[in-house]
Amino acid sequence: DTLGGRHIFEGRAQALDQLIDGKRAIVLFARDVTERVRAEQDRRIAAVAFESRQAMLVSDAETNILRVNQAFLDLLGYTREELIGRKTSTLRSGRHDAAFYAAMWESIRATGKWEGEIWDQRKRGDLLPLWTTITAVRNEQGLVTHYVATMSDISERKLREEEIRHIAFYDHLTALPNRRLLLERLQRALAVARRNNQHGALLFVDVDNFKKINDEHGHHAGDLLLQQIASRLSRVVRESDTVARLGGDEFVIVLEHLNADLALARTEARQIAAKALVSMAKPYDLEGLAYQSSGSIGLTLFNSGDTDMDVLMRQADEAMYQAKHAGKNTIHLHGS
Template sequence: MTLDLIYSTALLLALSALYEFNIRAWGQRLFAAQVCAGLIFGAICIFGMLHPANLAPGVIFDARSVILGVAGIFGGPVVAVIAGLMAGAYRLWLGGAGALVGAAVVTTSVLFGLGMRVALRRGWAQPRLLDFLMFGAMLHIAALGWFLLLPMQHLQKLLETLAFPYLFVLTPSTALLALLLNDLQEQRHAKQALARSEAMRRAITRASPDLLFVLDEDGRYLEVVSPEEHLLYRPLTETLGKRMDETLPPAEARRFQDFLLQTLKAGTPQKIEYELDTLGGRHVFEGRSQALDIRVDGKRAVVFVARDITERVKAEQDRRVAAVAFESRQAMLVSDAGTVILRVNQAFVDLMGYSREEMIGRKTSTLRSGRHDAAFYEAMWESVRKTGKWEGEIWDQRKGGDLVPLWTTITAVRDAHGAVTHYVATMNDISERKLQEEEIRSIAFYDPLTALPNRRLLLERLQRALTLARRNGQHGALLFVDVDNFKQINDEHGHHAGDLLLQEIGSRLGRVVRESDTVARIGGDEFVLVLEHLNEDPALARTEARQIAAKALLTMARPYDLEGLVYHASGSIGIAMFNQAEVDLDLLMRQADEAMYQAKHAGKNTVHMHGG
């Protein structure tokens, strides 16, 4: 009878290995695995009851308590309940005097197993031999307790023949089966953890932009991981298993071999920066190496990680170049997208008079001179928004308050998404150029002696006056002024006195006319006045022109102090009127000239109007 019990126990231990196979087969589908495990444990219990130790008809002993106990420990409620229901139902189906006792043993085994599971999880018990032996002993003592309910004749036979073998065989069997399943479970968890770790390592390695090499002490590539093959010196298939001196240029191979040996000797992480002609062109890398704690195929090995820093190196070079350019002789400032100044160079400080500390944090509008209106700045920034750049002449204000003309270029700096991040402005002082332009303009358009407009500028302004008269329906007048007896002062007192007289006459005529009018000298002793915006009524307009001409004669007739020489002069004035009607410019000039000669013939120091 004892041999039958041992045989049954050994068979159940072997069949229980199906549990581990089931767990592995179902993988991540936990509930399905639990259901299937419950069916396996239940089937094993039923199989055990097919070959029991028979105490008497209807009273059997088998290893179902072992199976159900460990089912509760390692399978949990789902597995234990399914297995317990199957075992209990089958035992009741077999019937006999011990049927109810057998069902009670099934229930006890399930409950003891689940209790031990809770004890292990809360740390009250440990998954070791002694704890499992104690569990097995208590379980089977409890199971034997149920057999006390059997009739006396069966109970006496139980105590004489099977009680002690039952305890001394099934108790260690329970412990051994529990240790076996615990070991298998720990191995499974370790493999799962290792698989997760390996999967994470592969994912991290592949997601990393870095190159990874594992090399042995001979410089042989044991493993190569590259996010992009163009970063390698040679294709992956021509690299793995080869030594560095077989794949790299000789000089680089020697350098890396020395670096590898240095890493092995130091035992601490080492760093190197290098350039290499890869499959994708010339690249710069930053490499870090660390010796492995274990040998690979009996040789020391190193993990080498290389990061492509080509863009970073290029950016650093660009920044250095930009820094040198920024500190050039050209004034520069950098602002953020809100035009708050971030940086200015020394040339800016020298040009504008502000220190760096005074400018940083202030808006660029601080420099506005007030010479340009809002429309000017609106058009400027509109150009920057549309084209990314504006270039032109602008007047800004220095710290001292004086204005300076600048040739300014404003450039927008955008990020990878096209959003403006900064503005860079370069400024060149064009004061000298403006001065030269003014000098050229003065020579081209102004009389050098009196600084009055010359004939060229006179004709431009007269043409403009004619156009405005036609547009506005107003009248205007052209006055030719000739100095009487001018030759006399040159003959008697010299040309210097004559020049002084002409300058004074020009100044006096300028004070007679209004701001919108023009006084010009067209040669010798001849001056021209252009009067604009006269009355719309022809008669009143002629009267206004005569009044201004009369004032001109009066002011010309006052004595002149020519550096101590008191001189008297007079003038003759001819007037030609114009209005909205189309008038030929040359004809108008001739009419005024003729009227002036009529005034001279009338006795000088008088006014004559063309047409009476």
């Protein structure tokens, strides 16, 4: 053509009885089939792409499922007969709320596309994290005729992220929150106390005579003791509370949602601290080694989000040393 592009023609030649310059004349009939050939090529390419290793789903404008590829069936465990004609919403896991889907569809209406993480449900019932792209297909009038979704399984990536998070925020020996996560939880507890006009408490817990077990029975026995103490402390607190390990033989407990009345809050905190001491003082079985231990607890209360965390940590630490000086296996309240 005049733009230098190539065109494809379909032709038919027919010989005539008429002679021109002694040669038999031929008539050639041709029509431009470039667009038809290109459309056929596009359909073949689309068919190959649709049966790629990436899971794909096509629905109509009312989100009724029209087509799914084999990768999709393998991923979610359905047959085509079980999916065709059903609403895409039947694949929802229940993990996302209505606001999530409302925002998703608003993005598709506004931009024609949405991309993000969705948890869907396999046929067998387990949940699967998928990186999903949903694209709206429009006709010449601009009306949506179909939606095309592509999905990739990101389970392994999520697992790696969780492993990295665990390393970053949890103690490797006891699996308790470490100092970094403890400070986040304490900051949250301070904000909750201020918002709800409640008290909270910070407890420093130190294992009495911990050096002795390491010296007499080795570090493995000491590690076993710390693991069992971590388990016991976790069982005496409430679900909203946090038990963390700072390192060595030092543990910290954050108590939330204590009474608005200071005296009652102090009593609640002391009761939980007393349960912790009783639990720590029970006999231990360290892989056949019978062992007896105890702990010393320093306690400080808070009720304002403006309270400095460093000050609180220092107060609880000082109270813990007061408990040790008082003979160990006891509780000391800061300021008392």
